[in-house]
Amino acid sequence: MDPVITLDDVGLTYPGPPPVRALYGVELEVQRGEYVGVVGPSGSGKSTFLNVVGLLDRPTHGTYLLDGVDVSTISERDRTALRGQRIGFVFQAFHLMPYRNAVENVALATLYAGVRRKARLAAARDALDRVGLAHRAHALTNMLSGGERQRVAIARAILHRPSLLLCDEPTGNLDSDNAAAVLTLLDQLHRDGMTIMVITHDSTVAARAERLVTIRDGALC
Amino acid sequence: MLGTMLGVGSFVAVLGLTASAGGQIDKRFTEIAATEVTVADIGVVGAADKAMSFPGDASDRVEAINGVVHAGRWWQVPLEDPTVSSALGLDSDSGDIQILAMDPSTIDATRPVLGLGRTFDAFHVGRHEKVALLGSVAAANLGITRLDGNPAVFIDGTPFTVLGIVDSNARMPELLFGVVIPAETALDLYGPPTEQRAGMLIETRVGAASVVADQVPLALRPNAPDLFQVTAAPEPKALQTKVGGDLDVLFLALASISxxxxxxxxxxxxxxxxxERTHEIGLRRSLGAQPRHIAVQFLSESTVLGLLGGMIGAAVGIVVVVIAAVVQGWTPLLQTWAVAPAPAVGALIGLLAGAYPALRAARIEPVEALRR
Incomplete structure (x- = not known):
């Protein structure tokens, strides 16, 4: 067994006033290569869960091990570095730089890891090839379709071979054809050994995961 | 970038315009100072001599000296509480109006700018005509604004036809407050000056003033040169420096405000x-950017913007100075110390101005940035 994520009684309470218990008692282990879907209704705590798992927010209690590192206790600086190295994000809103081309957007993923520009661009071209967008490498992202933009975002997320690909409603802004293409791509990445966690309220997306966890009122059930 | 461009541009332009205007002021100072000689009739010390020491042909004698452009006598007409009015019988308050007697060459030497009409000449002098030239202030006080009806001014009831109105002049500002009549006419009607003795104003070519000053007394009265005290106006270097310094401080302050x-x-x-770029900041933070990376990014951007603004601003400033100088007919002068480091100054301003926003950007939490 090789867990990528181990959450032990993890919770997050916003101080308020009044204090808000957004997440509590979360126990979860995700093995390397697993494809996990996290589902739940709006307001159930999915986004808080994603922020905690993605090291964007710090749990107020419990223990969180990412690749065996206890990220609950490390400094903010180390958490940021770890986030950049071990996690790849795919957002519903893509979050691409509109006035840069696809390859430059993808290459941004390793900018803060100190990789030289030439090596970054070469790796970015490979990643775009992997998501089937090699021919659009030099197109400005605001000239791409929604599906293409999300594939660029996925290429950016996998560029540095993260331990976990964390997807937040990855098909939320796409039509059904583009959504299917993105899900197929995620399936393919999973087959290649990528650990994937998809947070969604869409049953079609959730159905592609090999394991589903449900979150309701801030707790996994 | 526009902000820096305007700031640096106005800095360069203001300093350039100051330098150009200052150069022009210097030039005017030098030109006026270097071409003026005044002669005072000091008479014989101790003698109750009320006669005028200047000969009747004083203008001709002095203008014969090489380097003299115009030369002529002038004095205040010896009238006690004269009444001056624009119509006979009209009791006008003439307290501020001086009555001056001048040779035509004296008027020329003041470099008059005529608003209306003309000055008197040798013809009027030769015929002892009762004509007058008005300063613009005196004309306004007397209510004379047009000359087409051949208006007259009455000095103690004696009519003088107004030939012209002087708007300004370079050497005798008091002329604007006065009524000027020909010297020969004044001598005929009112006699030579008494309390305030006559003087002579000489305009020379540039650089000739001191040489001319040495020759004037002998040219006027070879037998009694001591009757005259000649002054070649000193170089107003101190005044010039002070005015220049004051202007520099003033415009430097304006440029600094810009x-x-x-x-x-x-x-x-x-x-x-x-x-506007909160999402981008959130994305970069999610990709592993530390707060310092974000701060450096925004600082770099504002510095580069400042640099470009400085370069463009300096160029625009130079063009403005050159155009303004050409339009005014000045010699464009640019402060090297203001132009050369302008891009660096722009970059520094960009760096300083970007500090607070960069700090704000660095403090944005990624989760907050992505949520917005």
Whole structure:
């Protein structure tokens, strides 16, 4: 067994006033290569869960091990570095730089890891090839379709071979054809050994995961 | 960038215009100072001599000296409480109006700018005509604004036809407050000056003033040169330096204010950019950017904007100075110390102005930035 994520009684309470218990008692282990879907209704705590798992927010209690590192206790600086190295994000809103081309957007993923520009661009071209967008490498992202933009975002997320690909409603802004293409791509990445966690309220997306966890009122059930 | 561009541009332009205007002022100072000689009739010390020491042909004698452009006598007409009015019988308050007697050459030497009409000449002098030239202030006080009806001024009831109105002149500002009549006419009617003795105003070519000053007494009265005291106006270097210094301080202050406004512009623009690019900041943080990376990014951007603004501003400033100088007919002067480091100054302003927005950007939490 090789867990990528181990959450032990993890919770997050916003101080308020009044204090808000957004997440509590979360126990979860995700093995390397697993494809996990996290589902739940709006307001159930999915986004808080994603922020905690993605090291964007710090749990107020419990223990969180990412690749065996206890990220609950490390400094903010180390958490940021770890986030950049071990996690790849795919957002519903893509979050691409509109006035840069696809390859430059993808290459941004390793900018803060100190990789030289030439090596970054070469790796970015490979990643775009992997998501089937090699021919659009030099197109400005605001000239791409929604599906293409999300594939660029996925290429950016996998560029540095993260331990976990964390997807937040990855098909939320796409039509059904583009959504299917993105899900197929995620399936393919999973087959290649990528650990994937998809947070969604869409049953079609959730159905592609090999394991589903449900979150309701801030707790996994 | 626009903020810095305007700031640096106005800095360079203001300093350039100051230098050009200052150069022009220097030139005017030098030109006026270097071409003026005045002669005072000091008479014989101790003698109750009320006669005028200047000979009747004083103008001709002095104008014969090489380097003299115009030369002529002038004095205040010896009238006690004269009444001056624009119509006979009209009791006008003439307290501020001086009555001056002048040779035609004296008027020329003052470099008059005529608003209306003409000055009197040898013809009027030869015929002892009762004509007058009015200063613009005196004309306004007397209510004379047109000459087409051949208006007259009455000095103690004696009519003098107004030939012209002087709007300004370079050497005798008091002329604007006076009524000027021909010297020969004044001698006929009122006699030579008494309390205030006559003087002579000489305009020379540039650089000839001191040489002319040495020759004037002998040219006027070879037998009694001591009757005259000649003054070649001293170089007003101290005044010139002081005025120049005052202008420098004033315009430097104006230029600095422009720079501060430019800096505030950059700070504001950068702050707006930070707010508009919150998503980008969130993305970069999610990709592993530390707060210092974000701060350096925004600082670099504002510095580069400042640099470009400085370069463009300096270029625009130079063009403005050159155009303004050409339009005014001045020699364009540019302060090397203001132009050469302008890009660096722009970059520095960009750096300083970007500091606060960069700090704000660095403090944005990634989770907050992505949520917005």
């Amino acid at each position: 720079l501060v406004i430019g800096a505030i512009g950059i700070a504001n623009t950068t702050l707006v950019a930070v707010l």
